[in-house]
Amino acid sequence: MNPKIPVGYDEVARWLRNFAVSHAKREHPRAEAVVGTGDEREGRSYGLRLVLDGRSHPAAGAPPMEFGYAEVAEGRTRFAWCEALAQRIREETRRLGLEGQASRPA
Numbered sequence: 001m002n003p004k005i006p007v008g009y010d011e012v013a014r015w016l017r018n019f020a021v022s023h024a025k026r027e028h029p030r031a032e033a034v035v036g037t038g039d040e041r042e043g044r045s046y047g048l049r050l051v052l053d054g055r056s057h058p059a060a061g062a063p064p065m066e067f068g069y070a071e072v073a074e075g076r077t078r079f080a081w082c083e084a085l086a087q088r089i090r091e092e093t094r095r096l097g098l099e100g101q102a103s104r105p106a
Contacts, residue, residue, distance in 0.1 A: 009043050012073045016046055019076070023086045024050055027093035036064055044069055050089065052096040 007015075013035050020033035034056075036047030047064030050057045058064060075081035 007073055009037070009069055012069060012076070013037050013046055015076055016048065016067065016072050019082070019085070020048060020050065020089050023089040024052075024093040027090050028052055028097045031093045031096070033089075046072060050092050050096060052093065053100050055096050055099060057092045057096055 017033050017035040020035070021031070024031035024033055030052060032051045034049045034051060036049070038047075041047065046067045046069070048067060049064045075085070
């Protein structure tokens with residue numbers, strides 16, 4: 001990716017979703033990612049939720065993980081930023097998986 005090539009809001013949203021799903025599925029094959037781009041966010045920010053077996057991080061009712069459009073557009077071209085985000089996604093997905101195991105009857 002060339003960071004000097006302008007990218008649109010929707011393209012960056014697709015990248016964020018694909019990146020999040022890719023790393024979440026490394027921890028659990030049923031993990032998914034939902035990127036919020038609603039009217040109040042359009043062109044400015046994204047809300048990210050990780051979902052696994054009906055549970056989500058952040059939990060339902062809590063605000064999603066927040067990312068600014070410019071932050072993601074620039075960050076996706078930097079290895080260190082991507083690595084930090086990948087670690088965060090994988091850690092939160094592991095937690096969701098452990099919560100699911102704890103809630104199952106023995």
